[in-house]
Structure formats: structure tokens, C-alpha cells
Amino acid sequence: MAHPPAPTSEASASTSDHAGHDHGHAAGLLGERTELYFAIASGVFWLAGLLLGIFADLPESIGIGIFVAAIFFGGYYATIEAYEGVSSGRFEIDFLMIVAAAGAAALGKWEEAGLLLFLFSLGHALEHYAMARARKSISALAELAPATALLKTPDGGTSEVDVEELAIGDVVVVKPNSKIPADGVVISGNSAVDQAAITGESVPVDKIAVKNPDSTYVLADLPAEHRTFAGTINGSSVLEVRVLKPARDSTLAKLVTLVQEAETQKSPTQHLTDKFERYYVPSVLIVVGLLLLAFLVIDETFGQSFYRAMAVLVAASPCALAISTPSAVLAGIARAAQKGVLVKGGRPLEDLGSLTAIAFDKTGTLTEGKPKLTTVLPAEGVTRQELLATAVSVEELSDHPLAAAIVAGGREELGKVPASRASGLEALTARGIRAEYEGATVHIGNRRLLEEITGADIPAEINRQMTELETGGHTAMMVHRGDRYLGIISVMDVARESAKPTLAALRKLGIKRMVMLTGDNQRVANAVAKEIGITDPMGSLLPEDKVAAIQRLKDEEGRVAMIGDGVNDAPAMASSTVSVAMGAAGSDVALETADIALMADRLDNLPFAIGLSRAARRIIQQNLWISLGVVAILVPLTMLGIASLGPAVIAHEGSTMVVVVNALRLLGYRAKPALS
Structure with missing residues (x-):
């Protein structure tokens, strides 16, 4: 239809x-x-x-x-x-x-x-x-989706078709100030899109094309700047969108049905x-x-x-x-739907406001969900630029997620790709990596790796800096080239900007216990908790441990909400009094498993939802x-x-x-x- x-x-x-x-x-x-x-x-x-x-x-x-x-x-x-x-x-x-x-x-x-x-x-x-x-x-909401779409034809032109005729893989052209007809990925153009009807975001979201238009994408895995939703309103520039969901399965259609x-x-x-x-x-x-x-x-x-x-x-x-x-x-x-909060019925609407304890998943809920380059500490006599250029040149050869974070952060600071390129990358299991760069061998890794290649203990100052970073929850790595240490770099899944003020707002609302559940080690959990104001950090948890933690909280507090992404947290969410899914726009699992869904990936909508419930x-x-x-x-x-x-x-x-x-x-x- x-x-x-x-x-x-x-x-x-x-x-x-x-x-x-x-x-x-x-x-x-x-x-x-x-x-x-x-x-x-x-x-x-x-x-x-x-x-x-x-x-x-x-x-x-x-x-x-x-x-x-x-x-x-x-x-x-x-x-x-x-x-x-x-x-x-x-x-x-x-x-x-x-x-x-x-x-x-x-x-x-x-x-x-x-x-x-x-x-x-x-x-x-x-x-x-x-x-x-x-x-x-x-x-x-049901009236938001346009009835027709401009389908791009093989000869480069367009033809107007009913949105029900769009199939996965079709490319549609979205003119300025018109409605986007389908959930999809932006493959050409850039524009600001008004997503208020779906996510409740009051400010238009900038959309840019993906680097590889012909790759296969999953809507829920796409960053916000690349994905579109049916019924949202394009800004002042033309976009080309590849359809990832048919009209009947769009986020808008599911939202209307669930409401x-x-x-x-x-x-x-x-x-x-x-x-x-x-x-x-x-x-x-x-x-x-x-x-x-x-x-x-x-x-x-x-x-x-x-x-x-x-x-x-x-x-x-x-x-x-x-x-x-x-x-x-x-x-x-x-009222909740207007704000981008989907409440599935009267029970969660009433129950949410009666809670005094909330459990949060860490990764992707309280944190950004992806590591970022957080620290660059050059050794004595080494410039920051030399350390970064070496690390970026070597790490860009690796496909490890931490390597991608180092490359992205390093390039942002350097402003350009280093002139020299590394070669001969070799992964050293449980220790780090090795490559050739500017005529010398570079090693990036942990203490065990550097002790092996130098045959000596880690220098006291570098060891102290490593310990300090690790205590703070960072994943720290030493960079060594030729016969000298260049310094330390570290990455970390950083807390969302909205996490600390959101938790402060929840405290003002009378939420006494804010618990963080994570599979990361307790040291990382403690560091994140201290930064944003979590009262009970619980680390090194398997999915079944999270379920047990929720049961203990229910025994102690009577009722507890669980906030997660609705995928790996589904068992714990199902065990809670009220389950809340983050970033549910585009995620079928999150929409279907949670009692309440925050359509935008915005933690700061949680105090609004609790206040509305009360x-x-x-x-x-x-x-x-x-x-x-x-x-x-x-x-x-x-x-x-x-x-x-x-x-x-x-x-x-x-x-x-x-x-x-x-x-x-x-x-x-x-x-x-x-x-x-």
C-alpha cells in the first residue's frame, strides 16, 4: 500500500x-x-x-x-x-x-x-x-509517507512510481523540501533532513553519501549521517537514496502499527x-x-x-x-510519540514513573559504542606529529577496530595522510603488530611485545603512563621504531556527551540507583562510572550474568528498568520491569523487544519519558x-x-x-x- x-x-x-x-x-x-x-x-x-x-x-x-x-x-x-x-x-x-x-x-x-x-x-x-x-x-504519522517516489532509471532519468512498487536496491531521487519515500542509505548528495516525526529530534540531521555506494548495507548498522527514514523531510539539496526496506516494512510503518x-x-x-x-x-x-x-x-x-x-x-x-x-x-x-518516544501501552507508561532504579548497558547506551583515539603521549625527544604519523601509517594496514579508531583520530589531527606509507604488516597474536616504516621496523603493542623485542624492562616513565591510562579504562599501546620508544597511544569507548547531564537529571527525578552492566573488565566499568555518575558499575558480565543482576536489583528495589540496544541486551531487558531500547529508529529488534523505545539515539529523552510517566x-x-x-x-x-x-x-x-x-x-x- x-x-x-x-x-x-x-x-x-x-x-x-x-x-x-x-x-x-x-x-x-x-x-x-x-x-x-x-x-x-x-x-x-x-x-x-x-x-x-x-x-x-x-x-x-x-x-x-x-x-x-x-x-x-x-x-x-x-x-x-x-x-x-x-x-x-x-x-x-x-x-x-x-x-x-x-x-x-x-x-x-x-x-x-x-x-x-x-x-x-x-x-x-x-x-x-x-x-x-x-x-x-x-x-x-500514517500520513507522513509520500504516495509516490522518483525512481532512478537505468538511463539516468527518473520515473514517478507508487512507493509500494519500490524494491530493495532501487535508487530514488529526493528533491529539495520533499518527503523521503523509503528507509535507505544516501549514495549521492548531502542535505539536512528533518527527522522530527520519526526520532523526535528538533534539529535537522545532516546527511552525507557513503563512500562505497555499491556496498551492501543494513539500515540499523548505518551511522545517522548516512541513513534515511520514510516520511522525513529533505532539506535544500538533492539526495539519491538506495532503498533498504520496502514501504510496508519501513520504520514509519512499524511505528504506526506498534502505536x-x-x-x-x-x-x-x-x-x-x-x-x-x-x-x-x-x-x-x-x-x-x-x-x-x-x-x-x-x-x-x-x-x-x-x-x-x-x-x-x-x-x-x-x-x-x-x-x-x-x-x-x-x-x-x-505526547511521547511527538517527542520520539514510543510507549507500548498503559502498563509501561504507568510503571516507568514508579521506578527508583535503572540499569544501563554500557556500550552504545552510556558510551558512543565505538572506540576513539583518546591519548597521544610522545616520549622524550619525540614530537607528537612523528608519533601520530608512525602510528597512523602502520595501523591503516590493519583491519582491527582499534586500528580504525587510531587512523581516524590521527588523520583528523594531522590534517592529511602521512607522506610515507608502511608495509609488511604482521599481526603478533595477543601482543600487537609489526610493520616496516621509513626504513625501520615499527612495533605497536603491549608490555609483553616490547619486552620481547628489546630484551629489557619497560622504561619506568612509560610504564607509569601505561598503568595510569589502563587504570582509567583506556586500551593503551606503546609505539617503538628501530631502537627507540616513540611513545604511547590509547583508545577508549568514550562516554556520550549527554550521559553525564542525563544521569544528573535522573538523580533530580529521584532515581536512587543507576547501575551499569558491561562485559568490559571492572576497571573499565569503574572508570566510565566515575566519569558520568553511575552509582553501581558491574563489569565482566556475560549475558546470563546481566539477567542475574537484573533479578537481584528487582529483589532489592522491587522494580527496575533496563536500558539497552534491544539486541544483545534482550534477555536482561525481558527480565526487567520496564525495558527501554536506545536508538530504535531502523532497528526491528529494538522496536519489537522493548516496552519503550527512544527512536532517536538520544539518552537525554529518558528524563522526559520518566517525567511524562509521573x-x-x-x-x-x-x-x-x-x-x-x-x-x-x-x-x-x-x-x-x-x-x-x-x-x-x-x-x-x-x-x-x-x-x-x-x-x-x-x-x-x-x-x-x-x-x-
Whole structure:
């Protein structure tokens, strides 16, 4: 299909059912807002009947006719949904409202029956509007992908095709200020691309072409500057992109599907309220039935007993309770998606904010995930440039990852490739490498290698510097040419720039324990932990050791989150209370395994996610207090006859609107400046 899948009717219905209302009939003669227009019409007729009854001397039959019109428009959708509920063996809120209105009309209280259904239908419509607004902020993702793409043809031209026709390996041309049609790799051109819709990044990301356009690439393994996502917006220059995923499997399509699934996932509080309602509604019906017979016991007429029973029925109907949690959950998921945080349902949304301990994978989560040249220490009488030129010339012959880091860092500092080139590279197992450079033999390696070739101990100063670097978590190597030491170079997987401020923000949020799990030795773990503020560094761990560590943390703290890349950390993430995947954009495994996915490779979105979770929990609790509080106050007052049907209607429906508006505040959630 040309676009990622739109929300399915099943998903929408399931989500709406969380609210206790299906709204499957909301689209009518007047479009999506038919229900709202009916509610307004009900209000107009009710107000007209009230004013004409006060200021005009109309026959009673005309006044009743006007209120009947108000009842018709206000009760139209509620009657349909009540019928469907009863047909399925469910006695839900709509049924209670229709019975209450019918009872009031039977007593001749046409005005109050009209008011009840007007306010109920208005609340119904506003609830529908609010939920639709929250859902639209998510489902709008489905509209981001363009319907067509400019496919590059063998003769160098282009032809316009549907994006569904694109196959892996095709090359598409992306014009300036147009949408990128597919997940892929940039093979020509450079431009700044707006990725906010996918990753939540507020600043456009610079894209450049890969050096080898004809090589085979995997989207998740590509650096950010080379990969593109369907639905993102190109900047001011033309790009050529080789397609790596078909439209149906794009990151955008998967994101839309996962968010739709998240909408249907109930939170712990929602499960609790559902269970409460299952017993509560029948109990209300039984109490109302008993109140109808009150005239047999106390000195009042059947009409008085009937009226009070209907007032209690209205007061006790749990409309606000039904919508209090799902409205907040949906608004929270929508707000998170706008920021590039995918939350898979109500449970992780609620759980994340309750944690006091978080475990982090080190490599790729707290660190950059790739080694960098960190230290260049020339020996006495040797220039920094001589040491770097020698090391770069030799290491560029090697395919070792550490060699690549030395070459990249050295060339960046030198500004150009050294004039002389090394030759005859030989790998010396567990010790280092050897090569010929400028007529002399160069050795780069550890103490064992240098002691072997010199037949002497390592010079004291060089040995001291090596020990100091190793204690700090660096991988240090000595460089020796001919008969002299040139100095020491070291590499290290350095901490992300955002790691230290992010952990500081988490401490301000009350996260007491921040644990780092890594396969690196404990010395490296301690060095990284000291630099960025980790409280519990745990090194030399195998994957099964990480799982055991998570279990211990759960025993000690009750709940723990695990932050990783969703691949090698999957077992530990599965064992945690809430699992969070880093850099999930483009990574199928990360998207599928985690409860929460940070779409951009940005650790600093974690405090936002935790803050949003806590805000959602607060709003859910507020909504529960409002909804249950109104019921707890109104039911006794109506049972004792202190509150009549009119005030019960206003208070009841007013509380429903209040909890909906309160939940919608999450759509505007912003992290506090100190935590941003």
C-alpha cells in the first residue's frame, strides 16, 4: 500500500471500549462530528423549551414536544449503544442513562430528562472529540509517507512510481523540501533532513553519501549521517537514496502499527477500574431496583420512590470513572510519540514513573559504542606529529577496530595522510603488530611485545603512563621504531556527551540507583562510572550474568528498568520491569523487544519519558479521585432526597468533562527546564 496502515477498526474499537463507549456510530449524515451536532441540537431544544416555558404562554403539549426533540437528539447515539450492549449481555453506562431519562419522562419530568440526555450526549461527544484528538496526533504519522517516489532509471532519468512498487536496491531521487519515500542509505548528495516525526529530534540531521555506494548495507548498522527514514523531510539539496526496506516494512510503518497496538494495551489502573465496574454496575441496578420499592416501606408515593431511584441511577453511573484512565493513557502515549518516544501501552507508561532504579548497558547506551583515539603521549625527544604519523601509517594496514579508531583520530589531527606509507604488516597474536616504516621496523603493542623485542624492562616513565591510562579504562599501546620508544597511544569507548547531564537529571527525578552492566573488565566499568555518575558499575558480565543482576536489583528495589540496544541486551531487558531500547529508529529488534523505545539515539529523552510517566500517573490518580468522589457524594445525597435529578445530572456529567480535559493536559506536557 502507498501509505503505512491506517488505524484498524478493531484497534479503534478496542481503544474506545476502554472508555466504555464504542462511538462506532459517530459518523453520520453530518460527518465525523454528527454526534457533537446532535448534542448541540439537544441543548438548543432544551434551552428553547425552558425559555418558552418561562416567557411564553404556550400549550403544554408544545413545550413537551420541544423537550422530546431535546431527548431525541441527546439520546439517539446513547440508545443505539445501549441496545448493542444489552444485546451482548452487557449493562453499561449508556443503558443506565437511557433508563434514567425514560424514568424521568415517565414521571412527567420532561425538562430534566432532556437536560440529562443533553449533558450526557455533550459529554459523550466531547469525550469522543478529545480521544480522537489524542489519537490523531499519533495516526497522523500514517500520513507522513509520500504516495509516490522518483525512481532512478537505468538511463539516468527518473520515473514517478507508487512507493509500494519500490524494491530493495532501487535508487530514488529526493528533491529539495520533499518527503523521503523509503528507509535507505544516501549514495549521492548531502542535505539536512528533518527527522522530527520519526526520532523526535528538533534539529535537522545532516546527511552525507557513503563512500562505497555499491556496498551492501543494513539500515540499523548505518551511522545517522548516512541513513534515511520514510516520511522525513529533505532539506535544500538533492539526495539519491538506495532503498533498504520496502514501504510496508519501513520504520514509519512499524511505528504506526506498534502505536496502534499500544493504544489497546490496558494499564494496571485500567484493569483495576474494569474489574470494579464489572461488579459495580450490577450492584447499582440492584440498589435502584430496591429503591423503586421504597414506597412499600416508607411513607411516600411510588412516584417519589421512582424519582429518587432515577436520581440515584444518574448519580451512581460511573461515566467519569470509565474514561478517567484510558483518556490519560492515550494522551500520554500521543505526547511521547511527538517527542520520539514510543510507549507500548498503559502498563509501561504507568510503571516507568514508579521506578527508583535503572540499569544501563554500557556500550552504545552510556558510551558512543565505538572506540576513539583518546591519548597521544610522545616520549622524550619525540614530537607528537612523528608519533601520530608512525602510528597512523602502520595501523591503516590493519583491519582491527582499534586500528580504525587510531587512523581516524590521527588523520583528523594531522590534517592529511602521512607522506610515507608502511608495509609488511604482521599481526603478533595477543601482543600487537609489526610493520616496516621509513626504513625501520615499527612495533605497536603491549608490555609483553616490547619486552620481547628489546630484551629489557619497560622504561619506568612509560610504564607509569601505561598503568595510569589502563587504570582509567583506556586500551593503551606503546609505539617503538628501530631502537627507540616513540611513545604511547590509547583508545577508549568514550562516554556520550549527554550521559553525564542525563544521569544528573535522573538523580533530580529521584532515581536512587543507576547501575551499569558491561562485559568490559571492572576497571573499565569503574572508570566510565566515575566519569558520568553511575552509582553501581558491574563489569565482566556475560549475558546470563546481566539477567542475574537484573533479578537481584528487582529483589532489592522491587522494580527496575533496563536500558539497552534491544539486541544483545534482550534477555536482561525481558527480565526487567520496564525495558527501554536506545536508538530504535531502523532497528526491528529494538522496536519489537522493548516496552519503550527512544527512536532517536538520544539518552537525554529518558528524563522526559520518566517525567511524562509521573505526570500521567498523577493525572490518572486525580481523575480517579474526581470520578469516585463525585459518586461518593452524590449517591448518599440523592438516596436521602437532598439532591434532586437536576443537580445530580449536572454534577455527574460535569465530572466526566473535567476528567477528559484534565487528561488532555498531557498533550502539552513539557519537561522542567532543569531536566530538559
